[in-house]
Amino acid sequence: MTHADSSPVADHKRFFFDKFGITERLLERCLGEALSAGGDYADLYFESVMATSLGVDEQIVKSASQGTSAGCGIRVLSGERTGYAYTDNLSPERLLHAARTAALIASGPAKQPVQGFIETPSAELYPVPLGGYDLDLAARLELILRADRAARAFDARIVQVRAGYSEELRRILVAASDGSFASDTRPLCRLNVYVIAKEGEVTTKGAAGGGGRAGLDQFTGSKSPESLAREAARGAILQLGAVPAPAGEMQVVLGPGWPGILLHEAVGHGLEADFNRKKTSAFAGLIGQPVASPKVTVVDNGTMAGRRGSLNVDDEGSATQETVLIENGVLKGYLSDKLSARLMGMANTGSGRRENYQAIPMPRMTNTYMLAGDDSPEDILRSVKRGLYAVNFGGGQVDITNGKFVFSASEAYLIEDGKITAPVRDATLIGNGPEALKYVSMVGNDLKLDEGIGTCGKDGQSVPVGVGMPTVKLDRMTVGGTGR
Amino acid sequence: MPQTTVQPDQTSVDLESLTADVVAQAIKAGASDAEAVAREGDEFSVTVRMGQVETLKDSGSRGLGLRVFVGKRSASASTSDLTPQGIRQLVEGAMALARVTEEDPFTGLPEAAEFGAVQGDLHLYYDDVYSLPGPERIEWARRAEAAALAVDPRLTNSDGGSFDAATGRMVLVNSRGFAGGYRTSYAGVSAAPLAVDANGQMQRDGWWSSARRLADVESPESVGQEAARRTLRRLGARRVPTQQVPIVFAPEVARSLIGSLFEAVSGDAIWRSASFLASRLGQQIAAPALTIVDDNTLLLPTGAGGFGTSPFDGEGLPSQRTVVIENGVLCSYLLNTYTARKLGLKSTHNASRGLAGTPGVGCGNLYLQPGTLAPHAILAAIPAGLYVTSLMGFGVNVVTGDYSRGATGLWIENGQLTHAVEEVTIAGNLAEMLRNVTAIGNDLVFRTSVAAPTLRIDGMTIAGS
The missing domain is CATH 3.30.2290.10 (PmbA/TldD superfamily)
Structure with missing residues (x-):
């Protein structure tokens, strides 16, 4: 081990060493066992998670729960093959057994892992709270009680309020046969408010949330319980008077922040290296080609302090980075993990992520956003004769093979003669990834990142992500409403 | 090897x-x-x-x-x-x-x-x-x-x-x-x-x-x-113009409609008024041909238990069969003990239980009872329409019933499937969609715990080119 004992990494490592009796010698034995049938590479991923959640509902603190889990996933790579086994019992016998199981993917003479680990330099993007079991529950309860009060006070038509707070502390340690070694302690918390509004026969819902890899002091300003509660309540009240969304192709203006989910679906997934290595993505072979308007530059950045999608090191122990995906409309790069980087002969972008120790890592996004342009949001809206202004969204989805993607607007308005008019009911927007961003004709100067609510699913694995965008005008997009 | x-x-x-x-x-x-x-x-x-x-x-x-x-x-x-x-x-x-x-x-x-x-x-x-x-x-x-x-x-x-x-x-x-x-x-x-x-x-x-x-x-x-x-049948897919035509849901997507309906009859949404079906018990909410059952005791034709079958629910109550909608009338919500108490009703033994947290409401084998029409007979009656084979996105709001999702499928012309269709949305409102079910297929198969036969729904809007 080559680190100084005072580094934060030493603390992360000591957690597993102290709590589970893991030793450097044991790590080496497991890696040796993992390569006992050959294979190019093996790694061990230790994980320990402590999660707490609290909920207020009908002004009553109804729920409180906590969960702890720990385990280790062992992976062996042999060419394009992956062998994987995991165990929630961290005894040497079970770890060695899991290593032997994963080893079966290869068939050949045993290989020797590199002797001695070299630790990945780790960023310090988030504070590491002490304790874990001894949370100050009162301070956390206060957040959801404040949210509850603010949502109820917003409007008498708000008839139901639910607020929840959840927090986890995830510790990881990665040791690999190439000698790489990394550890991290990742806090993540989130505050959510859900409301129901009712007026006569019409019932609507509203939701808002925020969070990130930071302490309770992040819940101020736009993420204060009051702001989030008002945002949820405002959305529900607005929907009470919404008209049917229009149907068909039209100009669409996306507001700043969370509508950046467009980028996540339209281009982000299609640029994950595994799909391009296998040539199953609509973006395969398009590096260096124009895939967007020259006004569009999109990056994925895992190194932003405190953000929900950020990581000091990825789940393979590699340093995270800022990766340019699209620069002035031209496709620049893919998001890669160790396997795809090796097989494709490209740089590892530190994008190897997994949901937990039971899951095989793959290339994933972190915080994905479009850089700001020169246009003022007012000019953008003024330029639209008839269109849709969408400022908030539910989820999205993409078929990476044919490039078709959807994302569902939960707050949107008609634009008529350059003015925002009636709010519209929920509608899905649909487009084609490699084409959609070519229709971007104006990019606002108001880049904003989301409040920290995104969760991305791929192959059944969920990971926290962030998105962001300035106000953007697309000259053509299909809006899936029922109206004219 | x-x-x-x-x-x-x-x-x-x-x-x-x-x-x-x-x-x-x-x-x-x-x-x-x-x-x-x-x-x-x-x-x-x-x-x-x-x-x-x-x-x-x-x-x-x-x-x-x-x-x-x-x-x-x-x-x-x-x-x-x-x-x-x-x-x-x-x-x-x-x-x-x-x-x-x-x-x-x-x-x-x-x-x-x-x-x-x-x-x-x-x-x-x-x-x-x-x-x-x-x-x-x-x-x-x-x-x-x-x-x-x-x-x-x-x-x-x-x-x-x-x-x-x-x-x-x-x-x-x-x-x-x-x-x-x-x-x-x-x-x-x-x-x-x-x-x-x-x-x-x-x-x-x-x-x-x-x-x-x-x-x-x-x-x-x-x-x-x-x-x-x-x-192969997706090849050559193209968009179609924005229009209103009959939509035929293939069983694998009709299933997702039943899944949305489950959310709308789940006790947790009902007691909060967070469902377009709240307070509609006993009312005609769907076409008279529509019957939906949740049977947590179901054995499949193979003799094996269904994927939604279990001896007891997440709170230890014996599994049972609950008719949710009978001939278009909403007969029962799906409830666990908590939501039943909130509504002054009896649990339908639909508690779901993870490791942590309070029990939720889950469905067992939730299915739409098959009709008598063969799927090709349903298509044969349609001069122009969309046969939907896959859906994308999360555009279902069970509070308002608003429904808008990305769709892929095949164009129906003169009762026949013709070219593939993609990059369109289909939209409507679940309350109206339930009433506008105009044909139900005879092809119910339990491939998962939630199952439905081929369905025709009228009055929905396709948004496309």
């Missing part, structure tokens, strides 16, 4: 006595009631891509969850650490959390007289799912992919073929005298080929077969061939 053997990561822990002990410890620590759940499971999966093994996974895990009540306060905790120290922390953690929650008059375990389990073998577990030797499992995955790629030269790439097997066991014990447990098994095979047309347009689709018993899983060849057919 590598050799693999299944050795689930399980040491011999008696889950029944472990959960009973956890409940006893919680009571001793001051809980007025307690409920513990233990789960253990193991999984095997292999994917083969372009003829080569891509991933092979073989593992198992366990977990324990505890819910405690202190009068009308409650809290829960879960752990993967089943050592005495881990269990002590579990009990202490749950009790500490119960002190910060507040009294909820509706909380609490069901009454002792309500507990029970369906008697007799529900055929949920078959040990044949692990009977194939390791190389044979890889072979199943390989065969599924190979069969797909052999169908047509335009199938040139693949997301692979897979074979999966899993077994699990759950045990539920509470302080009011319920103790029960059951085992489940699963095996499945799938294929996902890619096709490229003359213009370089790529399409992917897939197919799968799964069952509780390996013997009931369709052959890898038939799965591969069906996957190929589904991928």
Whole structure:
């Protein structure tokens, strides 16, 4: 081990060493066992998670729960093959057994892992709270009680309020046969408010949330319980008077922040290296080609302090980075993990992520956003004769093979003669990834990142992500409403 | 080929006595009631891509969850650490959390007289799912992919073929005298080929077969061939203009409509008024031909229990059959104990239980009763329309009923399926869609726990070019 004992990494490592009796010698034995049938590479991923959640509902603190889990996933790579086994019992016998199981993917003479680990330099993007079991529950309860009060006070038509707070502390340690070694302690918390509004026969819902890899002091300003509660309540009240969304192709203006989910679906997934290595993505072979308007530059950045999608090191122990995906409309790069980087002969972008120790890592996004342009949001809206202004969204989805993607607007308005008019009911927007961003004709100067609510699913694995965008005008997009 | 053997990561822990002990410890620590759940499971999966093994996974895990009540306060905790120290922390953690929650008059375990389990073998577990030797499992995955790629030269790439097997066991014990447990098994095979047309347009689709018993899983060849057919029929897809035409939902997407309907009749949405079906009990809410049943005791034609079948629900109440909609009339919500109390109704024994948290509402085998029309007869009556084979996105709002999703399918012209359609949305409102079901197919098959036959719905809007 080559680190100084005072580094934060030493603390992360000591957690597993102290709590589970893991030793450097044991790590080496497991890696040796993992390569006992050959294979190019093996790694061990230790994980320990402590999660707490609290909920207020009908002004009553109804729920409180906590969960702890720990385990280790062992992976062996042999060419394009992956062998994987995991165990929630961290005894040497079970770890060695899991290593032997994963080893079966290869068939050949045993290989020797590199002797001695070299630790990945780790960023310090988030504070590491002490304790874990001894949370100050009162301070956390206060957040959801404040949210509850603010949502109820917003409007008498708000008839139901639910607020929840959840927090986890995830510790990881990665040791690999190439000698790489990394550890991290990742806090993540989130505050959510859900409301129901009712007026006569019409019932609507509203939701808002925020969070990130930071302490309770992040819940101020736009993420204060009051702001989030008002945002949820405002959305529900607005929907009470919404008209049917229009149907068909039209100009669409996306507001700043969370509508950046467009980028996540339209281009982000299609640029994950595994799909391009296998040539199953609509973006395969398009590096260096124009895939967007020259006004569009999109990056994925895992190194932003405190953000929900950020990581000091990825789940393979590699340093995270800022990766340019699209620069002035031209496709620049893919998001890669160790396997795809090796097989494709490209740089590892530190994008190897997994949901937990039971899951095989793959290339994933972190915080994905479009850089700001020169246009003022007012000019953008003024330029639209008839269109849709969408400022908030539910989820999205993409078929990476044919490039078709959807994302569902939960707050949107008609634009008529350059003015925002009636709010519209929920509608899905649909487009084609490699084409959609070519229709971007104006990019606002108001880049904003989301409040920290995104969760991305791929192959059944969920990971926290962030998105962001300035106000953007697309000259053509299909809006899936029922109206004219 | 590598050799693999299944050795689930399980040491011999008696889950029944472990959960009973956890409940006893919680009571001793001051809980007025307690409920513990233990789960253990193991999984095997292999994917083969372009003829080569891509991933092979073989593992198992366990977990324990505890819910405690202190009068009308409650809290829960879960752990993967089943050592005495881990269990002590579990009990202490749950009790500490119960002190910060507040009294909820509706909380609490069901009454002792309500507990029970369906008697007799529900055929949920078959040990044949692990009977194939390791190389044979890889072979199943390989065969599924190979069969797909052999169908047509335009199938040139693949997301692979897979074979999966899993077994699990759950045990539920509470302080009011319920103790029960059951085992489940699963095996499945799938294929996902890619096709490229003359213009370089790529399409992917897939197919799968799964069952509780390996013997009931369709052959890898038939799965591969069906996957190929589904991928090929997407080639040449184009957009269609914005318009209103009849929409025909293929069974695999009609199923998702039933899933949305489940959310709308789930007690949690109902008591909050967060459903377009709240307060509609006893009313005609759908076309008279529509009957929807949730049957948690269902045995499939193969004799195996359905994927939604279980002897008891997540609170220890015996599984039952509930008619949700009969001839278009909303007959029952789906309820657990809490939501039933909130509504002044009786539980329909639909509690779902994870390890942590309070029980939710889950459905068992939820299905739409088949009609008499063959699917081709439904299509034959439509001069112009869209046959939807897959849906994208999350555009279903069960509070307002607003429905808007991305759709892929085939254009119907003069009763025949013609070219493929993509990059359009279909939109409507669930309340109207339920009333506008104008044809129901006779092709109900329980491929998953939620099932529906082919459905025709009128009055929806396609948004396209």
